[in-house]
Amino acid sequence: MATPGATTLSDDTGPIPPALRGLLPVLLALPVLALAEWTLGASPFATYLLSVVGVNIILAVSLNIVNGMTGQFSIGHAGFMAVGAYIAGVTSLSLKEIGIPGVPVAVSDQLLFVEALLAGGVCAALCGFLVGLPSLRLRGDYLAIVTLGFGEIIRVFVQNTEAFGRALGLSGIPQYSSVAMVYFWVFLVVLVARRIAGSSHGRSLWAIREDEVAAEAMGVDTTGYKVRAFVISSFFAGIAGGLFAHFVPIINPGSFTFVKSMEIVVMVVLGGLGSTTGAIVAAIFLTLLPEGLRSLFGAMGAEGSLAQKVDQIRMPVYGVLLVVLMLARPQGLFGTRELWDVLPRWLPRKKKGLT
Amino acid sequence: MRRLAPMLLAALAVLAVACEKKTQPTGEGNSQPAAQLPATAQGGPVPAGNDVIVLGEVGALTGGQATFGISSRNGIALALKEANAAGGVKGKKLVVRVYDDQSKPEEAAQAVTRLITQDKVVLILGEVASSSSLAMAEKAQAAGVPMITPSSTNPTVTEKGDYIFRVCFIDPFQGFVMAKFARENLKLNKVAVLQDNKSAYSIGLTEVFRQKFAELGGKITVTESYSQGDTDYRAQLTAIKKTQPEGIYVPGYYSEVGVIARQARELGLKVPLMGGDGWDSEKLFELGGSAIDGSYFSNHYSPDNPDPRVQKFIADYKADNNGAVPDALAALAYDAARVAIDALKRAPDTSGPALRDAIAQTKDFPGVAGVITLDAKRNAVKSAVVLKVADGKTSYVTTIAP
């Protein structure tokens, strides 16, 4: 049994007064985000890729709250994402022509965007609550299959609803999203996950993960904590979906199948169950991997007929790499630890890893 | 409270940052292409030397629609090979960058963005699925790079802007063709519909067919659905059988239709099946066997067209692809690539606007899948042929003009 929650906020101790400590990450993140937005404005490809990476980070980190910290096994995360994407998308579409009086168009657009995101997130959270309830009775793999079923039901629902564009998908959603907005939410979800991990709430989740019966015996309200974890996690999945809907030109039921859920689970497990930074690193790695393979093959295959066929090989290679990675590091990249617990061992001199 | 305050602060700050950017390029999401991105203007890492013109292609090489994406890729490859053998365009060789989108629109958007910004392609070919094409169209239009979709039939695709073209029918036309044929030539009164609920193409054809067929005085008995990837359609067919239709409209792809025909016969449904260009493939006969005999579908061209152009295409395609006979998607992709090459030859240079204008002027272009003239809405105006299936072959029945 690994020691749960080996990470605490005590790592951050230093000469900073406690009152400022809460603000510190925000102060640090802001200039970085501003800089990123400024430099990337001209490169649509980098913007797009970074947005995808960001969305996947949000998904992985939020799923990690349920799968990693609480030890419940949810494989329907794409369903929550779909709820968020479609609700936010429909909200934005219907608010497209409306502006908030008295503020510039761009500002009102962004405010409406946030509103749409929140609408999507709240709806997803509501669904999370509904799915979380069965976890009162179900354990382990049975819960997993219920979440999977939920995801599929959502997909069928979308496919049969005219307002959601059916099989063609919903297009024409205003593309409000920006790298800064995506990473603001990334930052928020990481903050929430870290704060949960360090709080007594998080301790209870760890306890449930390690031994539900014992946790209950110690007076942990297991049901309440599990449902809350579900709700938080699906809220952020909904936000991720909403963001996704605002930078991908079209959202389509085919994007939210159980294969997508599986991809998110893979990120969480590969990063190390319970490790937030692990989930981040794995999300970044796995999202960029196919694109990297594309560059690699492009460099190798030049312009021959090989280059035309080579893009097909990415997915099988991805599968094989998954197996190899898991065999090489069965506990995930960081186990239950965080990046800064692991880094000192790898890089004996340099300390401090900022995410 | 302690946590809430910084969050709010951050939220506001990010909003400010995000908005600042938004105000500069006016109407980013609209149809105005950003001026600073003519594909070949900047130096950048142009991937190959100056003696090459790079085209981009996005297709589903893996995932549920891989078989269509691969056909399209092969068709485009053949067109390029021929063009290069004939000396290329403007003394330069043509190459195509093919990216896989795993049959997902978000991957298509990513791939097309990469093609535009990293590979600096002058023109984009692709997608079969309309949802992926819509995603690509948005990006291509914004960057001012012309895009020709070989086989996306949803009307909204070319409505994305003046850089987006197609060389195939649109859904309303094909649905109309078959409704008219069923009502006037086959004299059917009661028809059932079996649609693919996962495919926008199938849903589009179904809607138009139902409407037109009813307008022409026929009756739709029932509409049942399946999902792409299913292999058991007996439940739907049993339900259809109960309504005793005189024909069944199955606007799906050959990968499913062959099996549907087999199971329909198995359940004693002897009425003719009808469909659209998604049927056109040698695989239809392999999967359907004799069960598909006596069925009709609308198509762009007839493979037994004695036109040497068509016969040469079929022969060349077979030679390049281990004897596989081209399907409609391959033929359309081949045409799309040839329209693109033709435009490249006519255009004064390879900048986006020049190419766009050259493509828009395409008129009476002799494609293998029909003569292509692009209308003001950038759609191909072609007449459709209706083919009858019998003994593992198709035979020409009639032509229906738009």
Add this chain to the structure above:
Amino acid sequence: MSQLLQHLINGLASGTIYALVALGYTMVYGVLKLINFAHGDVMMVGVYMGYASAFALGREAQRSLWGVVVIFAVAMGGCALLGFLIERFAYRPLREKPRLTALITAIGISFALSYGFQLDVSFDGPFDFSIAGRRGGSFDFHFDRLVLLPGASPRAFPEIIAPTEWFILGDRDVVLWNWQVISLLIAVSLMVALQFLVYRTRFGKAMRAVSWDHRTAALMGIPTDRIISLTFMLSSALAAGAGLLYAIKDTSVTPLMGLYVGLKAFVAAVIGGIGNVPGAVVGALLLGLVEEFVVGYAASTWRDAVAFGFLILVLLVKPGGLFGRVAAEKV
């Protein structure tokens, strides 16, 4: 009335296939507590092996009794080997690790197989070889091309069991085919055989012991690794057999077929109570019937939603599935 009967036949026929695939899930889960996500893809590989051997045998031989036996033997044997390799190299090294780890490798293998088979890899050139028969004579094989990976386009599985109607009512209002009966018989007899194997043989006793607690079982002198290997081989061979019956039934063979059937079969296994042999069969038949009747009498667009809704309903009423027991928590 006749329509109802036909729906019943259809539903049982598709339920039968789910049942055979679900048995494989349930066996592996019973022993390892692992959801073997690659199971459906192993089935797909089995179907392609069967397809290839039917192709190699030629049109005449593939329809003869021995031809069918050879096809089944090649597919089931090949898949048993594949199952063994997967277990040996992808799951066994992770046995003492958290269960989710093995799940990820299962997903990895599933991706590698289903996407790998979408590649089109073949070699040109005539290949000839012959196998000397025991009583003189030899089997000669000649191939123009050797296909290593089949590519994404669907293929039609040859009719190795000539379809004949066994029962027709009215103007083909109700049709019952020979393969439908054969499949059902095979499924039921396999279920009985498995039940016998698990509860009446030494191997079965060992399996149950491993399932209960594999460390203790090892202490008792049970070769756990071998038992687990054998279980995997058995379940993979079963998958291949199921896949062939499926291909005979529905003709179309594609690299993604395992994904769809596998998911449904997994659902069926859970409905019945995963780890329980009769449960898998009953759950699968139920699921087949539910799907059939939703399409037949309600809305076909909602089939998958109803299937999963049914699953959730069952789990809410009986959290361990229909036949499963909710294990008492150890404190």
